[in-house]
Amino acid sequence: MRNLKISLQYDGTRYKGWQRQKENSPTIQEKIESVLSKMTGEEIQVIGCGRTDSGVHAENYVANFRTNSNMSIDEMLDYLYEYLPEDIVVKSMKDTTERFHARYNVKSKTYVYRIYNGRFRNVFNRKYTYHTNEKLNLDDMKRASEVLIGTHDFQSFTSLKSNSKSTVRTINYINITENDGMIEVEVNGNGFLWNMVRIIVGTLLEVGVGKINVKDVERILDEKKRAEAGPIAQAKGLCLKSVQY
Amino acid sequence: MRNLKISLQYDGTRYKGWQRQKENSPTIQEKIESVLSKMTGEEIQVIGCGRTDSGVHAENYVANFRTNSNMSIDEMLDYLYEYLPEDIVVKSMKDTTERFHARYNVKSKTYVYRIYNGRFRNVFNRKYTYHTNEKLNLDDMKRASEVLIGTHDFQSFTSLKSNSKSTVRTINYINITENDGMIEVEVNGNGFLWNMVRIIVGTLLEVGVGKINVKDVERILDEKKRAEAGPIAQAKGLCLKSVQY
Numbered sequence: 001m002r003n004l005k006i007s008l009q010y011d012g013t014r015y016k017g018w019q020r021q022k023e024n025s026p027t028i029q030e031k032i033e034s035v036l037s038k039m040t041g042e043e044i045q046v047i048g049c050g051r052t053d054s055g056v057h058a059e060n061y062v063a064n065f066r067t068n069s070n071m072s073i074d075e076m077l078d079y080l081y082e083y084l085p086e087d088i089v090v091k092s093m094k095d096t097t098e099r100f101h102a103r104y105n106v107k108s109k110t111y112v113y114r115i116y117n118g119r120f121r122n123v124f125n126r127k128y129t130y131h132t133n134e135k136l137n138l139d140d141m142k143r144a145s146e147v148l149i150g151t152h153d154f155q156s157f158t159s160l161k162s163n164s165k166s167t168v169r170t171i172n173y174i175n176i177t178e179n180d181g182m183i184e185v186e187v188n189g190n191g192f193l194w195n196m197v198r199i200i201v202g203t204l205l206e207v208g209v210g211k212i213n214v215k216d217v218e219r220i221l222d223e224k225k226r227a228e229a230g231p232i233a234q235a236k237g238l239c240l241k242s243v244q245y
Numbered sequence: 246m247r248n249l250k251i252s253l254q255y256d257g258t259r260y261k262g263w264q265r266q267k268e269n270s271p272t273i274q275e276k277i278e279s280v281l282s283k284m285t286g287e288e289i290q291v292i293g294c295g296r297t298d299s300g301v302h303a304e305n306y307v308a309n310f311r312t313n314s315n316m317s318i319d320e321m322l323d324y325l326y327e328y329l330p331e332d333i334v335v336k337s338m339k340d341t342t343e344r345f346h347a348r349y350n351v352k353s354k355t356y357v358y359r360i361y362n363g364r365f366r367n368v369f370n371r372k373y374t375y376h377t378n379e380k381l382n383l384d385d386m387k388r389a390s391e392v393l394i395g396t397h398d399f400q401s402f403t404s405l406k407s408n409s410k411s412t413v414r415t416i417n418y419i420n421i422t423e424n425d426g427m428i429e430v431e432v433n434g435n436g437f438l439w440n441m442v443r444i445i446v447g448t449l450l451e452v453g454v455g456k457i458n459v460k461d462v463e464r465i466l467d468e469k470k471r472a473e474a475g476p477i478a479q480a481k482g483l484c485l486k487s488v489q490y
Contacts, residue, residue, distance in 0.1 A: 009367070009368050009369075010368060011368045011369060011371075057369070059369075077364075077365075081365055086366070086368070086371060087368050087371075088368065089365045089366060089367075089368055090365075091365060119322075120322075120326055120334045120335075120336060121331070121334060122254070122334075123254050123255060123256045123331070123332050123333065123334055124254075124256060124302070124304075124373060126256075126331060126332075128369060
């Protein structure tokens with residue numbers, strides 16, 4: 001049986017996130033499984049590298065699936081390109097080892113959160129960026145982001161209700177750059193809790209406008225209480241940039 | 246009476262172009278006139294810098310309108326931002342001389358046509374670029390574009406039916422650049438005939454794939470017959486970048 005690793009791009013605007021839902025909600029996983037099943041005549045299950053929330057985008061989402069089909073890679077890519085909706089594109093595919101698992105084998109993931117900081121929204125990026133006209137202090141945001149680098153208990157930065165699983169994660173880097181009003185917050189870590197990147201960004205935005213200061217971020221991390229951190233930044237600004245194996 | 250010069254940005258996807266139509270079609274001009282009329286209580290007529298076709302975008306479209314309103318510029322900008330749809334943004338406004346006319350006073354205009362050249366479409370720019378997976382010879386396209394620079398009769402490059410008006414125009418430059426599969430064809434000229442930029446790009450694309458050669462472009466220009474040139478490139482790739490006065 002073949003085990004195929006795929007890399008895909010999607011505009012998450014119309015979808016209820018990656019993961020197939022019980023009710024009949026549109027999800028990326030469901031769209032891809034449906035086309036792959038039609039293509040192979042088998043009931044294909046796609047293993048994704050993780051969940052993405054409703055409205056979140058991906059530039060290079062990685063997944064794998066098993067099949068007995070002997071179609072060539074090019075035939076499969078062309079089939080997917082023809083039958084998937086215009087906001088999902090499988091960009092590459094390759095036969096991989098039997099053991100490869102898109103979720104278990106993740107070493108780290110890189111997310112980028114885009115903030116457009118100008119008086120008015122930019123119509124051309126309005127679906128892929130969060131817009132704010134509040135003046136942001138990037139230096140403070142950068143200093144605050146440094147507090148989060150390393151291995152910490154990120155309980156204050158997740159919407160998880162249960163305490164059963166560990167909320168310790170490692171953030172390898174957070175890069176904040178700005179170019180002509182477009183601010184990108186790039187976060188790389190070994191794993192992320194539910195809503196973690198968006199709550200980190202929501203907190204950094206509060207730092208940026210001066211509502212909380214860098215010292216507060218240390219305290220928020222120490223308190224391990226969700227209520228202490230900033231709000232969840234809008235989903236549309238978030239994009240899974242790459243996955244490292 | 247005040248004469249106000251405005252600069253605006255729009256995503257033309259949903260619109261039947263700039264110009265107000267007799268039938269009830271959505272156009273940019275109609276949306277702006279409607280909000281300005283509500284704002285001022287007057288019947289505002291907006292003079293645009295030119296028509297843009299159905300589906301064409303603008304980064305810096307310039308227009309002007311006259312009003313007796315004594316609202317401040319900031320109040321007017323905020324009002325427009327609140328009441329215009331999310332795909333139209335008036336970015337700036339200033340009081341200008343009584344004589345300023347957004348169409349008559351144009352010295353030149355700059356359009357950019359975006360072509361994404363890759364095996365598959367890019368989901369994030371799919372509404373603002375034309376996608377082709379055919380291999381394009383950029384050097385040939387650049388050489389062909391040079392044939393069009395200068396003052397010529399562009400009758401082969403317009404959908405105009407009537408011969409009553411002059412079809413002589415001056416193209417100041419055409420810059421073709423490529424970055425990671427994204428090709429931009431930037432065209433600056435003193436004025437453009439109906440569909441002229443899109444027919445130029447459609448012709449350059451035929452050169453790019455080798456269907457016609459550089460010599461053919463000279464002949465097409467000389468023939469002064471629409472049927473000789475390439476097809477009209479898709480509207481969604483075209484964007485009015487700036488207007489010079």
